[in-house]
Amino acid sequence: MERKKQTSNAKDLRDIFLTGLKDIYWAEQSLTKKLPEIEAKAFDVRLKTAIKDHLAQLKKAFYSLTPGRQKGYLFYFNQAKQSRTREARIEKHYQQILDGKGLGEK
Template identity: 40%
Template sequence: MTTSKTNPKVDEFLSEAKTWQEEYEKLRKIVLDCELTEEFKWMHPCYTLEGKNIVLMHGFKEYCALLFHKGALLKDAHGILVQQTENVQAARQIRFTNVQEIAEMEATLKAYIYEAIEVEKTGLEVNLKKHTEFAVPEEFQNKLDEMPSLKTAFEALTPGRQRAYLLYFAAPKQSKTRVARVEKYLPQILDGKGLKDCTCGQSQKMPSCDGSHKSI
């Protein structure tokens, strides 16, 4: 039986959801049964333990999912955790395509949530790869060498923002595309902003997300 207090912002989110509404409702009940605090972060329902993020609900075109913030530390006894992209280090998803699938997995989902809670209680942390371990694309390195001000501005960014830029610049197979990406974001780097920062300086999407600002 659900005993945790619901959040009005999540009520609104669910009432306005154009897809996955029934699936979200079922997932919400399952998570709340695990006595987590319901919050609304990154424009999605997020469930926390003493202020620490445990799991988040989000949806994409092909599926909806529970995203475990420290999913990489879970044992994954049933082999159902998904790494969104090879660059996502900590978070892992469990994906669903219909509400019946969620209902049939209820006991398993609760077991994973309880395990995630224990991981947080014990203070375990994912050993993240350092930003200095990521290669600097040649096209970006050339600009850093040409513009001392760019080098200074880039080094002043947080490690996470540096890592995001390096991964983004390195992704295209063609050099001309990498050059175009570098050129596009030079002003933003010089202005001290991250890859997905708004003009107000706030990040447009949550860490580990593989989607757009409007749909994480």
């Protein structure tokens, strides 16, 4: 009986882990989705270039964060139920990511 309970707990933990990974992946995709959309709609070549450079900077800064900091941001962004809220959170913390700081750091 005890063995069956341990197996059930391990399965529950695995399910939680897989769900978390899916959430992280989705949040990461939403983080980098907005700037290319804006770039595509821009008419000015200088604006398009600036947006493309900005996106490259953001990706580089985000991936240079420690895995714990990345995960903290992704979980925080993903907790929002509405896409508008997620986008607002990303915009709010954009500079903090570029500065290499974690979610709660000043």
